[in-house]
Amino acid sequence: MHLDDCFQLGVITKTHGTKGDVQVWIDSDDPGHYKNLESVLLLINNELVPFFLEHWSLNGKKAIARFDEVRSLDAAEKLAGTEVYLPESRLPALSEGQYFFHNLVGLEAVEEGKVLGTISNILNFPGHDVLAIDCQGKEVLVPISDDIIKAVDLKAKSVTLQLPPGLLDIYLDS
Template sequence: MKQTDCYQLGEVIKTHGLKGEVSILLDVDFPDEYQNLESVFLEQSGKLVPFFIDTIQINGKKALVQFEDIQSLDDAKELIKSKLFLSLSSLPKLEQGQYYFHELIGCNVYEGHTQLGEIAQIIDLNGNQLISVDNKGKEILIPLKDELLITVDIENKKVVVNLPDGLLDIYND
């Protein structure tokens, strides 16, 4: 499994107890939907390694997880800061007009007929999502707000925005 075929579910933030449990910070909109997970991929030395779950308890954006084969505090310590991934194919299908943030990556952004650049990444700053647009090597940050996104056409990799007056001026020399 390649990382490009996956989405990040969260990250191991600390150990819990002495029997190998770990605390995970979930980076998803609806954490409770992951209560019945059987396995995840953990990034280990740049590779995705499958880990099977014995137990999982979700509380808000955090989860307490006991993985199979991780039975000691020392084993659990090795997992701290590991990112967790799931296959993109496990995502539920969305209704027409809806999209996942990762689908925006690589879309061309236009304001009117002017191409601003390509979406390089989605940045989350304390709940404020921003689109990072690569404009010939310069980064333009656009708030990811429904009122600014006029058209999102994932199939044709095109996003049309209506930016607030002056937003682009801060990026022009």
């Protein structure tokens, strides 16, 4: 399976207990959609590797996972920081006009008809998710908010923004 056909469900944050279990932080508004998983894909050395689940339990945005292949604390510790993926076919259905944040990566960011740059990443900060935009060779961080994101056109591959006055200046005036 290719990375382009998958989405990042979360990341392994740490071990849990002493028998090889790990804690996974789930990056989803509705983690309950992923309560019945049999396997996940782990990004190891830039390759997606399937891992079958012996146990998976959700508690809010955290899950405890026990992989068939991981039986020791040492093996589990090596997985800390590893990104967890699922095939896009596991995503819930969306209504017209809705989108997943990961669909924004690679789209052009546009303000007042002018292309600012390309959305390179979605960053998860405690207070806000943020668009990272490659703008004139610099990374511009823009909060994801209905006040700022005015339109998303996946077919045209563009996101129309209305930035707060002075936000671009903070990044580009140097």
